[in-house]
Amino acid sequence: MILAMKAPSLILALVLFATAVRGQEWLDKLDGQLTIKSRNGFFRSDLSGLLDLEGYYVDQRPPGLLFENESFFNPRLTFFLDTRFGPHFYSFVQARLDRGFDPGETDFDARLDEYLLRWTPWNDSRLNLQIGKFATVVGSWVQRHDSWQNPLITAPLPYENLTPLADGDPPRSAADLLARRHVPDVKTEWLPIIWGPVYASGASVFGSLGKLDYALDVKNASISSHPYAWEPNGNLWEYPTASVRLGFRPSPAWNHGISFSAGPYMTTDASAALPPGKSIGDYNEFVFDYDVSYAWHRWQWWGEVFLTRFQVPNVGNADLVGYYLEAKYKITASLFAAARWNQELYGMINHGLGGQEPWGNDMYRIDLALGYRLTRHLQGKVQYSFGHREAALQQGEQLVAAQVTMRF
Amino acid sequence: MYRWKDIKIALFGLLLLSGHLCCGQAVIEGKVTLPKGQPMDTPPPRYAGQVGEIAAPDPPVAVVYLEGQFPKGAPAVDSGTNAVLQQGMQFRPAVLPVQVGTAVVFPNGDDFYHNVFSYSKPKRFDLGRYRKSDRPPVEVFDKPGVVKLYCEIHQHMRGIILVLDTPYFVRTDTNGLYRLQGLPAGRFLLKAWVDEQHVYEKPVELEPGQHLNVDFDKK
Numbered sequence: 001m002i003l004a005m006k007a008p009s010l011i012l013a014l015v016l017f018a019t020a021v022r023g024q025e026w027l028d029k030l031d032g033q034l035t036i037k038s039r040n041g042f043f044r045s046d047l048s049g050l051l052d053l054e055g056y057y058v059d060q061r062p063p064g065l066l067f068e069n070e071s072f073f074n075p076r077l078t079f080f081l082d083t084r085f086g087p088h089f090y091s092f093v094q095a096r097l098d099r100g101f102d103p104g105e106t107d108f109d110a111r112l113d114e115y116l117l118r119w120t121p122w123n124d125s126r127l128n129l130q131i132g133k134f135a136t137v138v139g140s141w142v143q144r145h146d147s148w149q150n151p152l153i154t155a156p157l158p159y160e161n162l163t164p165l166a167d168g169d170p171p172r173s174a175a176d177l178l179a180r181r182h183v184p185d186v187k188t189e190w191l192p193i194i195w196g197p198v199y200a201s202g203a204s205v206f207g208s209l210g211k212l213d214y215a216l217d218v219k220n221a222s223i224s225s226h227p228y229a230w231e232p233n234g235n236l237w238e239y240p241t242a243s244v245r246l247g248f249r250p251s252p253a254w255n256h257g258i259s260f261s262a263g264p265y266m267t268t269d270a271s272a273a274l275p276p277g278k279s280i281g282d283y284n285e286f287v288f289d290y291d292v293s294y295a296w297h298r299w300q301w302w303g304e305v306f307l308t309r310f311q312v313p314n315v316g317n318a319d320l321v322g323y324y325l326e327a328k329y330k331i332t333a334s335l336f337a338a339a340r341w342n343q344e345l346y347g348m349i350n351h352g353l354g355g356q357e358p359w360g361n362d363m364y365r366i367d368l369a370l371g372y373r374l375t376r377h378l379q380g381k382v383q384y385s386f387g388h389r390e391a392a393l394q395q396g397e398q399l400v401a402a403q404v405t406m407r408f
Numbered sequence: 409m410y411r412w413k414d415i416k417i418a419l420f421g422l423l424l425l426s427g428h429l430c431c432g433q434a435v436i437e438g439k440v441t442l443p444k445g446q447p448m449d450t451p452p453p454r455y456a457g458q459v460g461e462i463a464a465p466d467p468p469v470a471v472v473y474l475e476g477q478f479p480k481g482a483p484a485v486d487s488g489t490n491a492v493l494q495q496g497m498q499f500r501p502a503v504l505p506v507q508v509g510t511a512v513v514f515p516n517g518d519d520f521y522h523n524v525f526s527y528s529k530p531k532r533f534d535l536g537r538y539r540k541s542d543r544p545p546v547e548v549f550d551k552p553g554v555v556k557l558y559c560e561i562h563q564h565m566r567g568i569i570l571v572l573d574t575p576y577f578v579r580t581d582t583n584g585l586y587r588l589q590g591l592p593a594g595r596f597l598l599k600a601w602v603d604e605q606h607v608y609e610k611p612v613e614l615e616p617g618q619h620l621n622v623d624f625d626k627k
Binding site: 044046092118124125128137142213251252296330 | 451452454455456461519520521525526527532533534536537538539540556558
């Protein structure tokens with residue numbers, strides 16, 4: 001069955017590979033042709049995109065936000081539409097055809113992942129106001145999260161590893177929450193610290209003042225929320241999440257940022273199971289994040305640490321620390337290697353019998369990748385990951401993934 | 409008292425000099441019709457935290473060069489400093505013609521990083537990230553052809569290094585005017601490179617000391 005699925009995928013990948021290698025000039029020309037603009041230059045719209053062909057091989061239930069239960073193939077076609085209306089208005093749309101927002105979630109899906117309208121009152125970037133459905137301001141991974149810029153294939157652990165907390169099913173007791181450590185992840189219900197780029201709906205203010213960057217957004221869903229909660233018709237408008245990031249660039253090499261986010265993380269489905277007199281607005285996710293990056297010649301380094309607190313019904317505060325350190329090194333003009341060390345450490349909660357236990361399974365994971373850029377439009381990557389949980393139950397200890405990306 | 413041998417040498421030198429002045433190297437000048445410059449309308453960054461002010465790109469220019477069999481020891485035309493500066497998130501100059509074997513430096517003139525690279529067939533390289541204060545990287549261009557320059561960080565940046573197998577070339581000014589001088593006598597092909605889709609050529613026959621006018625337009 002897997003072989004039957006892999007054969008056409010392999011053929012498709014080879015066709016794509018050959019087409020893109022031989023068609024570099026054609027793709028270069030296409031770059032300039034996917035643009036429409038008015039004669040006076042007031043209006044300009046640019047279409048671009050990414051075609052990803054990914055394969056995942058797992059030895060157990062897949063880790064993180066991989067939704068299949070066995071090895072699988074995951075194609076993804078992404079379109080980006082950047083449009084300018086004069087010097088002060090800009091809109092951006094990201095549309096995707098794939099197997100769900102996260103790999104293997106369904107057989108086929110077509111969505112508008114991002115759409116926004118931005119007003120920039122001045123001619124510089126000191127102030128931007130934006131509304132729509134767009135990526136979070138928290139952290140630094142968002143700016144390099146697409147398949148072309150991410151040197152690995154998967155996201156860092158805090159962006160995809162699920163905690164035992166669910167958005168619609170609060171634990172009845174501490175024992176109920178602790179028992180979830182011994183069952184496989186319920187991926188349709190449980191929440192990570194931050195769900196990928198978090199394309200939730202709302203408004204944002206951001207800009208740059210010299211070496212300082214600032215950004216603030218108010219969204220309809222917490223940064224840990226499921227993609228289905230990000231839609232503007234989601235039911236959390238009455239319980240918004242606010243996030244802020246302050247960045248400092250002391251030199252071209254260094255970039256520091258601190259982010260803070262606060263907001264309810266449960267949906268109204270959880271209301272009936274809450275203690276009497278409580279609403280989902282009483283249970284928030286608080287995240288403090290420090291991000292740092294450094295680059296020099298062929299090296300690029302990134303790191304983030306998330307200090308997270310979930311206010312959990314019938315339990316109290318559940319704390320969690322997640323972090324990663326990632327490096328990319330360009331071996332040649334085309335070949336690069338990347339490595340990422342990830343870890344999540346769970347805080348203690350009272351288990352109700354006079355003692356304390358961690359409310360989740362501590363985990364570490366190392367991701368290693370090799371990538372090759374054949375042309376400005378074609379890139380291939382392979383990744384090996386080894387992860388381990390401090391528990392009898394393991395999930396996807398080993399993962400091998402491959403990805404071919406064509407950019408146009 | 410001058411010796412006869414010294415006088416012969418002096419007379420021979422004068423003869424050579426007079427020959428050079430009256431019927432020496434040829435000159436070609438003219439005008440290349442250039443495309444209209446595009447207004448600077450790069451889309452703004454998609455996400456918060458990606459910043460920078462983008463300057464206008466260089467206006468379009470063409471490169472005019474002579475191809476053919478040249479006499480041995482043909483002097484190279486002085487093409488000035490071979491450098492491609494990154495400034496205001498643009499390559500300057502946007503088009504740099506060089507002779508095969510020429511070294512080009514890539515200084516960063518901005519207060520933030522650039523990462524110049526090219527995957528063109530004549531030269532494949534990636535300079536990595538370096539600061540304004542760093543010693544600029546140098547690349548030697550040893551194969552003729554068009555080398556397209558990009559920046560990994562600023563995707564709108566475009567530059568060209570035109571590596572030519574001839575010592576006789578010149579870049580036009582922004583009006584398309586050029587003057588190619590110090591040319592040898594003989595039959596050659598005069599080419600005007602406007603962009604990859606528009607390369608014009610005209611055969612020319614040069615006499616010593618000749619002054620030729622050759623224009624290129626899109627017709």
